[in-house]
Amino acid sequence: MKIVVCIKQVPDTMDVRIDPVTNTLMRDGVPSILNPFDEFAIEEGLQIREKCGGSVTALTMGPPQADDILRTALAMGVDNVVLLSDRAFAGSDTLATSYALSKGIETIGDVDIVITGKQAIDGDTAQVGPGIASRLGFTQLTYVSKVEDINPDTRKITVERLLDGGRERVEAKLPALLAVVKDINVPRQPSILKMKKARNAEIPVWRADDIHADPALIGQNGSPTWVERIFSPEQKSGGEIFQGETDELAGRLSVLLLEMKLQ
Ligand SMILES: Cc1cc2nc3c(=O)[nH]c(=O)nc-3n(C[C@H](O)[C@H](O)[C@H](O)COP(=O)(O)OP(=O)(O)OC[C@H]3O[C@@H](n4cnc5c(N)ncnc54)[C@H](O)[C@@H]3O)c2cc1C
16 A cells, blocks of 8 residues: 655744735744644554555645654655745645645555544634545544554555544545544554654655646645735623523523524
């Protein structure tokens, strides 16, 4: 199995500052971490490799300092890493990001499984995984909470998906993209020795030309999303909590609804 895990560097803070002109995140001076959901994606890639053989490549698009999360992935045990980094990628929205990542995956070539986290904790859209799948024409499996079986001969994968009201078992064709939730596994902790080795590893950097990206589809050129304003929503008051017997509570609630003219 040739597996690619897409991972993203995110700010390690809830206190994000927004550039008032471009409405994008100001990342300078903010400590960064591996997107927490992506640790589960790396772990799942490693577990599939352990069961089925093959290789795992960690792929990220970001500024030069995003090489840090690729070192974490190397320390966890991935075989290869690739950093997509070029000024031409700057200002990419989710459409342009998923296009660039899909071109990176095509350049890696002959990929059977792509794994992403459920969502990034900064952008939070959960659009990039499905965007990559539709660009590549891969089967799209979201909210994956368990990989039950992979049959390399029939090219079928069986997964469990975590839904609001329960779990769903799905059999699908490879190649596939899996967006995984945190219930799927417990990510391994890399040893100090592996972390030291990863610190000195050379990180391959691919520019837009290396992945044959169409300049019209990356960066700001390829980003039709227009952010008008970013703001924190106003805090609402806590409301009122009723306590008591069911009949009494129902009565008080209907009075309240009548008063609010909602009934
Ligand atoms: C108009 C606009 C302008 C923007 N400009 C900038 C900008 O200038 N600079 C900037 O850094 N961001 C910018 N962004 C944010 C950027 O588009 C998103 O960070 C990015 O598209 C990922 O979306 P998300 O964070 O919602 O990821 P989600 O879709 O929530 O992520 C899901 C999963 O996809 C994978 N993934 C997501 N992003 C990456 C990545 N980069 N590399 C590898 N895997 C990934 C991860 O596995 C992740 O768990 C901009 C967004 C908009 C809308």
